[in-house]
Amino acid sequence: MPPAPTLDLLLLPSWLVPVEPAGVVFKDYALGIRDGLIEFIGPRADGMARSAVEVLELPGCLLTPGMVNAHGHGAMALFRGLADDLPLMTWLQDHIWPAEGRWVDEAFVRDGMDLAIAEQLKGGITCFADMYFFPKIAAERVHESGMRAQISVPILDFPVPGARDIDEALRQGIALFDELRDHPRVSLAFGPHAPYTVGDANLEKVRVLANQLDAPIQMHVHETASEVQQALEHTGERPLARLARLGMLGPRFQAVHMTQVNDDDLALLVENNCSVVHCPESNLKLASGFCPIERLWQAGVNVAVGTDGAASNNDLDLLAEVRTAALLAKAVAGSATAVDAHRALRMATLNGARALGLDALIGSLEVGKAADVVAFDLSGLAQQPVYNPVSQLIYATGRDCVRHLWVAGQALLSDGRLTGFDEAALAARARAWGERIAASDAQ
Numbered sequence: 352m353p354p355a356p357t358l359d360l361l362l363l364p365s366w367l368v369p370v371e372p373a374g375v376v377f378k379d380y381a382l383g384i385r386d387g388l389i390e391f392i393g394p395r396a397d398g399m400a401r402s403a404v405e406v407l408e409l410p411g412c413l414l415t416p417g418m419v420n421a422h423g424h425g426a427m428a429l430f431r432g433l434a435d436d437l438p439l440m441t442w443l444q445d446h447i448w449p450a451e452g453r454w455v456d457e458a459f460v461r462d463g464m465d466l467a468i469a470e471q472l473k474g475g476i477t478c479f480a481d482m483y484f485f486p487k488i489a490a491e492r493v494h495e496s497g498m499r500a501q502i503s504v505p506i507l508d509f510p511v512p513g514a515r516d517i518d519e520a521l522r523q524g525i526a527l528f529d530e531l532r533d534h535p536r537v538s539l540a541f542g543p544h545a546p547y548t549v550g551d552a553n554l555e556k557v558r559v560l561a562n563q564l565d566a567p568i569q570m571h572v573h574e575t576a577s578e579v580q581q582a583l584e585h586t587g588e589r590p591l592a593r594l595a596r597l598g599m600l601g602p603r604f605q606a607v608h609m610t611q612v613n614d615d616d617l618a619l620l621v622e623n624n625c626s627v628v629h630c631p632e633s634n635l636k637l638a639s640g641f642c643p644i645e646r647l648w649q650a651g652v653n654v655a656v657g658t659d660g661a662a663s664n665n666d667l668d669l670l671a672e673v674r675t676a677a678l679l680a681k682a683v684a685g686s687a688t689a690v691d692a693h694r695a696l697r698m699a700t701l702n703g704a705r706a707l708g709l710d711a712l713i714g715s716l717e718v719g720k721a722a723d724v725v726a727f728d729l730s731g732l733a734q735q736p737v738y739n740p741v742s743q744l745i746y747a748t749g750r751d752c753v754r755h756l757w758v759a760g761q762a763l764l765s766d767g768r769l770t771g772f773d774e775a776a777l778a779a780r781a782r783a784w785g786e787r788i789a790a791s792d793a794q
């Protein structure tokens with residue numbers, strides 16, 4: 352038998368949680384990476400028998416798949432803390448939309464996206480879904496950074512920064528699809544903003560194009576009770592039912608929020624095999640409602656988790672988000688057994704990958720998948736003693752414990768430090784934007 356090929360990197364953590372198979376914790380295992388893929392998973396002794404260019408001992412560390420932030424608006428990181436403690440429509444109409452009209456241009460998206468990418472990498476996120484203006488700039492920043500993302504082409508009925516009307520937005524989107532067709536880390540989706548900002552005619556255009564390009568659709572749906580109520584008053588139809596009638600729903604449909612779910616809504620999600628992206632902290636902060644994730648899960652709906660934008664959260668901390676999700680699910684379901692720690696981690700990894708149509712490539716630690724991996728350091732006082740590393744990760748660990756992170760085998764975070772960004776320069780750029788925006792009238 353020929354000798355096994357040399358590994359590029361052999362990781363030797365105290366614990367390894369593959370997420371698939373579910374509920375498993377391997378102790379003293381090794382993970383080997385070669386050509387950006389996971390080449391080996393097995394007992395430490397078997398791993399040590401393999402030759403490797405680099406061997407990294409990770410005592411006290413837990414290795415998991417990289418986390419997938421399934422919904423956000425990255426560049427809005429520059430609006431973090433601009434308008435707080437307001438209901439959704441007041442926040443949007445009186446603060447965020449005017450500020451976007453005044454400030455969002457290519458430079459804003461470039462700097463905001465860099466800030467969002469850096470924050471997410473430091474927090475253990477290897478892949479994120481983004482919905483914002485100037486998607487071409489966002490895609491370029493992701494490409495440059497080495498991170499992985501689904502970038503949505505934003506669709507609204509009114510003019511937006513970067514596109515005078517929907518036809519221009521769609522033309523730009525098609526060109527971007529062509530450009531990125533074979534990109535190994537950047538995928539594209541359509542992002543019609545919400546049922547109340549995109550009419551039937553434009554949704555029909557999105558549906559036709561998404562079918563032609565076999566592209567996912569990500570959309571805010573049923574974010575608040577009043578969204579559903581107003582639609583019922585005006586049209587007699589719930590927004591999700593309208594989307595179903597228009598043929599928008601399917602396995603590539605990502606319904607963000609879904610705080611309002613009646614029996615008919617649940618049946619539509621199940622029949623169409625849609626994913627739901629749960630953003631509990633944004634929903635809590637805007638008092639939008641509670642997505643009944645335990646009920647969705649029991650019905651077989653794929654539930655992922657997202658931070659939403661930093662203007663409504665106010666961070667891109669998916670580990671904190673999933674902790675909130677696990678705690679809130681118990682309160683909403685009235686059951687302490689709802690969403691246990693393993694399921695919470697699955698929601699932040701494999702379910703996110705599945706929502707984005709990337710589960711054949713990422714979301715679990717399995718041989719042949721991309722080496723998108725995070726090492727969490729559980730050796731600190733606040734994590735002692737470690738009976739169950741997954742429980743410790745979800746319920747007792749903050750993102751400051753992220754020690755190393757790889758995307759497609761490339762180290763983007765090493766010993767807590769970003770390898771591709773100058774953190775002081777990033778912070779200085781963000782501060783400069785903040786000072787300009789704070790000094791203006793159009794906040």
Ligand SMILES: [Zn+2]
Nearest residue numbers: 423571659660
């Ligand atoms: Zn959002």
